[in-house]
């Protein structure tokens with residue numbers, strides 16, 4: 453089939469109706485699927501034929517959407533999960549278990565950090581965190597003989613650091629392990645990590661992909677490029693028989709293109725059941741149709757807002773990768789030439805109290821624990837998501853007490869700037 457461009461895949465990818473079939477993706481609202489003989493069903497249980505049996509494992513609506521996202525990222529296979537948290541957990545746990553080790557960027561989403569540093573640590577997976585802009589020597593030193601993966605975020609939520617995908621991918625491959633990249637904030641519209649050497653991509657589809665603050669969801673995409681068999685000793689789960697599926701060897705039966713996702717569905721979705729609802733997959737698909745158009749507007753609105761804030765005398769600092777003054781501007785130009793994301797963080801002069809005051813006077817920017825949807829919203833981490841931390845701990849985490857996170861939506865930018873102008877005037 454002809455390779456189409458992003459805007460076309462976003463609309464026409466995944467579900468492709470036949471003659472007389474519904475134009476829009478049908479919602480297969482069914483837990484289970486019927487078969488004429490037990491022998492046919494047995495083949496599904498042995499992973500010998502494609503098909504559906506139970507929606508905890510797989511559902512056609514969800515699979516059509518996963519297929520579209522795989523095409524948008526330029527990968528070979530994908531699976532939806534019920535949340536971004538589940539996607540990151542599955543992506544790592546699929547290849548790293550008790551006694552294994554993972555190198556991760558320290559600049560990642562707080563929920564992911566907790567998942568790794570607390571919950572997965574309890575499960576016996578050890579993590580070494582390195583700065584996203586660490587030296588090659590520091591990165592090299594983080595690897596251990598039992599390292600199974602490297603993890604980072606294209607644009608970190610909320611620090612907005614830009615991950616050096618190419619450098620981390622090269623180092624991961626030197627050590628015979630894959631690079632997993634959480635591409636939530638950039639979306640495949642602004643960055644396709646596989647083109648820079650990443651092997652597995654994850655998303656919280658809750659953010660721009662679904663885009664309207666309507667559903668929680670996640671996705672895992674495989675580039676199909678990592679050669680598990682070439683590093684068979686490191687990845688026995690993929691390269692030796694799985695007794696729970698009659699001795700299937702995933703990397704042999706499903707090849708580089710399909711082994712990772714097939715194993716992840718067959719084992720982790722089966723056992724943990726972080727299953728997306730078909731109804732949510734349907735809404736995600738609607739969001740994906742307009743993703744390229746929306747990302748363009750999110751980025752142009754955010755760029756104007758960032759420039760406005762940077763010039764304002766009540767603003768202490770602005771962090772947005774699209775500003776030439778930004779530490780990550782060069783990397784953003786390399787990895788995100790068409791724009792980064794709609795999220796800006798900035799500090800209001802006067803610290804914690806001024807930040808709270810400013811936010812209370814916004815009328816369009818609502819206070820929410822969310823980012824990256826059509827509605828403009830803001831959050832003061834020091835008094836909400838990070839409120840258990842002291843000012844010193846906040847500073848060290850890159851989330852100082854005066855930080856306001858502003859997620860720019862799709863409203864008219866002049867209205868948004870007027871709203872911010874007014875709120876700043878009230879401090």
Ligand SMILES: *Cc1c(COP(=O)(O)O)cnc(C)c1O
Nearest residue numbers: 535536537561609636656658669
């Ligand atoms: C929100 C987010 C997650 C977690 O996703 P949920 O859908 O909320 O479970 C993971 N990574 C990033 C970068 C996020 O922004």
